[in-house]
Structures are given as structure tokens and as C-alpha cells.
Amino acid sequence: MNTPNTIILGAGGHAKVLVDILRQREHFCGAFVSPMFTSEPVFSGLQWLASDDDVCKFSSGNTVLVNGIGMLPGKHLRKELFLSFSALGYRFKKVISPQAIVSTYAELGDGVQVLPGAIIQAGVVIGANTIINSGAIIEHDCVIGEHCHIAPGVTMSGQVSVGTSVHIGTGANLIQSISVGEDVVVGAGAIVTKNVDSFKKVYPARGIIKR
Incomplete structure (x- = not known):
């Protein structure tokens, strides 16, 4: 399996905005992580990873993550993902x-x-x-x-x-x-x-x- 270079965590509204920005900057996005596949045009051409465990198949030394989870009061998933993947040696772009x-x-x-x-x-x-x-x-x-x-x-x-x-x-x-x-x-x-x-x-x- 080829290293996708940059992996987006999430496929919701916040993730869409980030992928759009990366495309504007001509930065290669390799994959996105979501339990459900999405046919949203902004994710076109990106490899689909169905779970966070799939991210760990790629070397932390060659992979950069983008945290596509938004943040609302009382919701901690964004912070938890950042801390857990950082502890595994992954860098966030x-x-x-x-x-x-x-x-x-x-x-x-x-x-x-x-x-x-x-x-x-x-x-x-x-x-x-x-x-x-x-x-x-x-x-x-x-x-x-x-x-x-x-x-x-x-x-x-x-x-x-x-x-x-x-x-x-x-x-x-x-x-x-x-x-x-x-x-x-x-x-x-x-x-x-x-x-x-x-x-x-x-x-x-x-x-x-x-x-």
C-alpha cells in the first residue's frame, strides 16, 4: 500500500473546508478517514480509510495528518485524536x-x-x-x-x-x-x-x- 503523504481525519464540514484549502495550495492530499464513504466532490481522488486503525498502517515518519474534526463545546474528539496520534509519533500539518x-x-x-x-x-x-x-x-x-x-x-x-x-x-x-x-x-x-x-x-x- 502506497503512503498517502497527507491523511485527513474526518469527512464532515470542517474536513471539507480544509481539503479545499489544501487543494488551493496545491498540496497533495492522499486519503481521508471516515466510517462511511463520501462522494462529496472535494474528496474526489482521495483514498478512503474506514477507521483510525487504518492510519497506523502508514509510517508516522512519512505521513502527515490533518485534523478534520471540528470543535463544539463539550465535544472532545478533536483533542483526543490529536493527543493519541501525537503519542504515536505522527505530526499534524x-x-x-x-x-x-x-x-x-x-x-x-x-x-x-x-x-x-x-x-x-x-x-x-x-x-x-x-x-x-x-x-x-x-x-x-x-x-x-x-x-x-x-x-x-x-x-x-x-x-x-x-x-x-x-x-x-x-x-x-x-x-x-x-x-x-x-x-x-x-x-x-x-x-x-x-x-x-x-x-x-x-x-x-x-x-x-x-x-
């Missing part, structure tokens, strides 16, 4: 859209994914396996931990610190210099103006309709 703007002076960990329209400014540090989703803005000197999801349209002002395994929901805004702990969930549309302790949830204000 960074995936950066050609439509993203990433400063030369930003530092991105293994397996970080930056989707179209995202902006990452100078001095930013992003931990391994974190997703910076479409249109998110990460301003100067922010530090984001491992296994985070910064959802579409998030705006993070300068010098914000975010712990590991944090989900910041679509369209949330974080003002400058605040700190967000580990395993925090910030709801879609929330405006965060104060530090947030670990394991907390932040909900957006709800409008009141007067009758």
Missing part, C-alpha cells in the same frame, strides 16, 4: 488559507488551522491544534492556548490571553488585555470586558422586547 492574513511575526503551533478571511497580527502566539475560523480577527500580542476554537467572526483585541480548550462562539468580542481561563465557553455574540475564570460559561446579553 498546519493549514492556512491563502485568503487569510498571518503576520510573519506570529507563532503558530503544530496543527493550527487558519481559515479564509482570518487576520492574525504580529506577536500572536497560538497553541497546537487550535482553529482560527473564517473571518476571525486576532490582534497583536494575543496568546491562545492549545485545543481552542475561535469561531467565525470573533474579534479579539490586543494582548488577550486565552487558556487551553476554550471555545469562543461566533461573533464574540473580547476587549484588550483580558484573560480567559481554561475550558471556558464564550457564547456567540458575547462581549467580554472582564477576566473569565477557568471552567466558566459566558452568555451574551439578551434583548428585552417591551410589549
Whole structure:
């Protein structure tokens, strides 16, 4: 069996976006992993692997993985796959859209994914396996931990610190210099103006309709 070079873990919506980006960058994708075969056009020409065990048939020294599992609050499969395959010696590829703007002076960990329209400014540090989703803005000197999801349209002002395994929901805004702990969930549309302790949830204000 030939080594497929790059293997995509998953075949859902997030995986489709990543394969599309890799194709735009003319990076060869060899295979995808999914319990069910998919005929989605974006996966055309890729070898189908039916289980994670099939990945282990390929040498970790010659194979790069792309984590195509998305991240939602309370879901840990993405993190678990990253940790388990890393422990076996596999490397995870960074995936950066050609439509993203990433400063030369930003530092991105293994397996970080930056989707179209995202902006990452100078001095930013992003931990391994974190997703910076479409249109998110990460301003100067922010530090984001491992296994985070910064959802579409998030705006993070300068010098914000975010712990590991944090989900910041679509369209949330974080003002400058605040700190967000580990395993925090910030709801879609929330405006965060104060530090947030670990394991907390932040909900957006709800409008009141007067009758």
C-alpha cells in the first residue's frame, strides 16, 4: 500500500473546508478517514480509510495528518485524536488559507488551522491544534492556548490571553488585555470586558422586547 503523504481525519464540514484549502495550495492530499464513504466532490481522488486503525498502517515518519474534526463545546474528539496520534509519533500539518492574513511575526503551533478571511497580527502566539475560523480577527500580542476554537467572526483585541480548550462562539468580542481561563465557553455574540475564570460559561446579553 502506497503512503498517502497527507491523511485527513474526518469527512464532515470542517474536513471539507480544509481539503479545499489544501487543494488551493496545491498540496497533495492522499486519503481521508471516515466510517462511511463520501462522494462529496472535494474528496474526489482521495483514498478512503474506514477507521483510525487504518492510519497506523502508514509510517508516522512519512505521513502527515490533518485534523478534520471540528470543535463544539463539550465535544472532545478533536483533542483526543490529536493527543493519541501525537503519542504515536505522527505530526499534524498546519493549514492556512491563502485568503487569510498571518503576520510573519506570529507563532503558530503544530496543527493550527487558519481559515479564509482570518487576520492574525504580529506577536500572536497560538497553541497546537487550535482553529482560527473564517473571518476571525486576532490582534497583536494575543496568546491562545492549545485545543481552542475561535469561531467565525470573533474579534479579539490586543494582548488577550486565552487558556487551553476554550471555545469562543461566533461573533464574540473580547476587549484588550483580558484573560480567559481554561475550558471556558464564550457564547456567540458575547462581549467580554472582564477576566473569565477557568471552567466558566459566558452568555451574551439578551434583548428585552417591551410589549
